[in-house]
Amino acid sequence: MTMLLAACGGGGGSSTPATPNAGGSTPLTYTVKMSVTSGEVGVGRTITISALAVDSNGIDVSGNTTFNWTSTDSGIATVEPSATTPGSAVVKGIATGTTTVQVVASVKGADNTTVQLPAQSATITVVPASALSYSLAIPNSSLSMSDGQELPVKVSLVDSNGADVSASVNSWAWSSSGSAVQVTASQNSATLKASNSSPTAVATASVSVSVTAPDGHAIAGLIAVTVQTNGAAAYRVVTIKGGREVNALQVFSNRPETFTSRVLRHDGQDVTAEFDGAWTYTATSATLSASDAAGTHDATVSTSLANDKGPVQSSLTVTAVSTRLGERRSATLTVTENPVWALVGDNQDPMTLLLMPPMSIPVTARMKHLGDDAQYTACINWAWTSTGPVELSPGVADHQKNVTGTAQGDFTLTVTCNAVADNTPLKLVFYGTVK
Numbered sequence: 001m002t003m004l005l006a007a008c009g010g011g012g013g014s015s016t017p018a019t020p021n022a023g024g025s026t027p028l029t030y031t032v033k034m035s036v037t038s039g040e041v042g043v044g045r046t047i048t049i050s051a052l053a054v055d056s057n058g059i060d061v062s063g064n065t066t067f068n069w070t071s072t073d074s075g076i077a078t079v080e081p082s083a084t085t086p087g088s089a090v091v092k093g094i095a096t097g098t099t100t101v102q103v104v105a106s107v108k109g110a111d112n113t114t115v116q117l118p119a120q121s122a123t124i125t126v127v128p129a130s131a132l133s134y135s136l137a138i139p140n141s142s143l144s145m146s147d148g149q150e151l152p153v154k155v156s157l158v159d160s161n162g163a164d165v166s167a168s169v170n171s172w173a174w175s176s177s178g179s180a181v182q183v184t185a186s187q188n189s190a191t192l193k194a195s196n197s198s199p200t201a202v203a204t205a206s207v208s209v210s211v212t213a214p215d216g217h218a219i220a221g222l223i224a225v226t227v228q229t230n231g232a233a234a235y236r237v238v239t240i241k242g243g244r245e246v247n248a249l250q251v252f253s254n255r256p257e258t259f260t261s262r263v264l265r266h267d268g269q270d271v272t273a274e275f276d277g278a279w280t281y282t283a284t285s286a287t288l289s290a291s292d293a294a295g296t297h298d299a300t301v302s303t304s305l306a307n308d309k310g311p312v313q314s315s316l317t318v319t320a321v322s323t324r325l326g327e328r329r330s331a332t333l334t335v336t337e338n339p340v341w342a343l344v345g346d347n348q349d350p351m352t353l354l355l356m357p358p359m360s361i362p363v364t365a366r367m368k369h370l371g372d373d374a375q376y377t378a379c380i381n382w383a384w385t386s387t388g389p390v391e392l393s394p395g396v397a398d399h400q401k402n403v404t405g406t407a408q409g410d411f412t413l414t415v416t417c418n419a420v421a422d423n424t425p426l427k428l429v430f431y432g433t434v435k
Contacts, residue, residue, distance in 0.1 A: 029056040032065075032105040033206070033224055034120040035141070040217050041077065041093040042160055043129040048284045048315040049079075049122065050088045051103045052142060058202040058226030060142060060328075062087040066106045073099040077124050084282040085317055093126040100124070125217060130422070132159045134213035135313075136221040137334040139247035143225045144234040144329070145181070145194035146266035151236075154189045155209055155221065155247070160313060162250040162336025163427060171212040178205035180227045185209075196227040203227040234266040237320050237331035242349035242431055248334040249301060249316075250342055251288070253309075253371035256302040261292075261318045263329060272297065275329075277321030285314035288335055303337040307371045310338025338371035341419045343379075343428035351432030353390070353405035360404040362395055365415045365428050379417035379426060387412045389434050405434030 035050040053065040069089045071079045076099040082088035091101060102121040106114050127133050137156040145151060157166045166188040174185035180203035182193045188211070196203040204227070210220035228234050238245050241259045251257045261279070263272045279297060281290035292299040297320075305312060314337075319330040343365045353359050367374035376382075382398035388411025393402045403413060413430040 028109070030054070030061065030107045030115055030117060031056075032103070032117040032120055033222070034103060034122055035221070036122045037220055038123045038125070038218060039091075039135060040125040040127055040133045040213075040215075040219075041091055042127050042131060042133045043093045043096060045129070045133065045160060045311070045313065046090050046092045046285075047133075047135055047313060048082070048088055048090055049101065050085075050141070050315075051105060051120065052087060052224060053105050053107055053117070054142075054204075054224070054226075058144075058204055061107055064108045066108075068104045068106075070102050071099050071124075072102070073097070077101070077126050082284045085284055085315070088284050088315065090284055090314070091124055093129075096126050096128055098123055098125050127215070132161070132215070132424070134159050134165070134215065134217065134219055135334070136209070136211070136219055137247040138209075138221050138223060139239060139245070139331045139333065140236055141221070141223055141332065142330070143192075143223055143236060145192065145225055145227050146232065146234040147194060147196045147227060147230045149194045149234065149266045151192045151194070151266075152189065153192060153207075153223065154245070156188060156334075157211055157213065157219065158248050158334055158336070160311060160336070161339035161341060161424065162248060162311070162313065162334070163339070163342070163425075164248060165214065168214060169211055173208075173210050175208050176205050177208070178203075181205040181207055181225050183207055192223075192225065194225070194227040197230055199230045202229060233325075235263055235271065235322075235325075235327055235329050237318055237329045238262050238264055239318060239331050239333055244431065246333070248336070250336050250339055250344075251301050251303045252338055252342075252344070252368055253303060253305055253307045255344070255371075256300050258298065258300050259333070261297045261299065261320065261331065263320050263322075272320075274324055275320040275322040275327070277323045279321070280319045281316060282319070283314055283316045283335070285312050285335070285337065287312060288314055288316060288337060290316055301335065303371075305338050305371060307338075310370050311340055312337040339368065340370060341421075341424045341426055342368045343415065343417070343426045344368055345428060345430055347430060349431065351403075351430060353403065353411075353432060353434045355405050355408055355434055358404060360393070360402045362400055363403050363413060363430055364395070364400045365417075366399070378420055380420055382415065382417045385414045390432075403432075408434050410434075
């Protein structure tokens with residue numbers, strides 16, 4: 001996944017070329033930031049890490065940068081650059097232990113001179129193949145904000161099955177590296193407030209987020225924020241499913257997933273139509289693909305993994321380009337192909353219940369194992385809870401309930417169970433509205 005972090009806690013390596021920028025005599029400086037300072041992956045599994053190169057105007061120059069990746073112990077984990085996404089690399093666990101993954105970035109300037117930035121490194125822990133590993137899903141690891149803007153952000157702690165386990169831990173910590181961004185946080189959600197009174201110079205800050213995963217390992221990520229000059233607009237890409245912003249997906253063989261991408265301005269206005277250039281969907285997994293319906297940006301995500309193969313966890317980056325505004329913005333989803341165990345639902349998302357006349361509908365949680373359907377008896381300790389104006393009544397078996405609306409409003413249904421084979425905890429949340 002893409003989570004930008006200043007490596008080694010130092011804010012990222014930087015360097016200054018001898019050439020001026022296009023706007024005058026002040027030379028540009030460059031900074032490289034790495035996606036993780038420490039992370040984990042299972043033996044035989046992969047994670048995606050990224051490096052970002054930016055100039056002193058806050059512009060992403062990764063497209064003009066060469067990233068050279070190495071692992072100090074390829075017997076523990078290997079690292080290979082992504083063939084599709086500049087600055088991304090795929091780390092594969094080989095044997096339990098720890099190794100250091102290092103990246104050296106070289107930026108090609110406007111005058112064709114090359115500036116090599118200081119090496120950045122991250123410690124990677126490889127856990128047994130049978131163990132769950134954890135990582136942060138951050139949809140906008142590089143954000144553009146406007147002076148005075150207050151922006152809610154949410155990250156997720158996902159396990160190697162792609163399950164969101166954010167609510168199971170309480171050790172979330174947030175901080176900002178500078179006064180350009182103030183952070184007010186609760187658990188895995190935060191509100192960022194941007195400040196920049198300058199009419200000519202951008203301001204930058206790095207927002208760090210960290211958590212102790214259920215296995216005791218510290219997992220950390222960073223959102224690199226550029227606050228535009230006073231009065232300038234700012235844009236971001238959001239990824240949406242069922243009317244909610246999402247940052248992670250599970251995809252199964254013969255069961256594609258869908259989501260929608262939109263572009264929002266700093267005032268909340270939907271300006272997707274202004275992004276009239278080519279939209280691209282790039283995955284760091286060779287078996288993952290995505291395409292959208294022309295003009296709608298409704299994307300379908302598929303995996304070519306065979307049933308009984310997996311899991312594979314990677315990142316899918318959506319990039320929107322505006323020729324009218326001269327803007328290019330991206331968002332990243334963490335995608336898990338063929339989780340070992342998962343619960344899925346076949347109901348409409350979000351569901352709609354009618355209050356008059358009263359309507360009761362069955363809601364079913366189905367078991368999946370490495371892309372294949374599995375019997376509900378492969379899970380035990382089934383439990384259902386609800387929020388909002390609904391009542392639950394027994395269905396035909398533990399994995400099903402009937403839900404009836406009692407008043408108008410939004411509701412959620414949460415179902416949990418434990419896989420019999422290895423006691424993996426599973427959870428699925430249904431969303432809906434009573435009308």
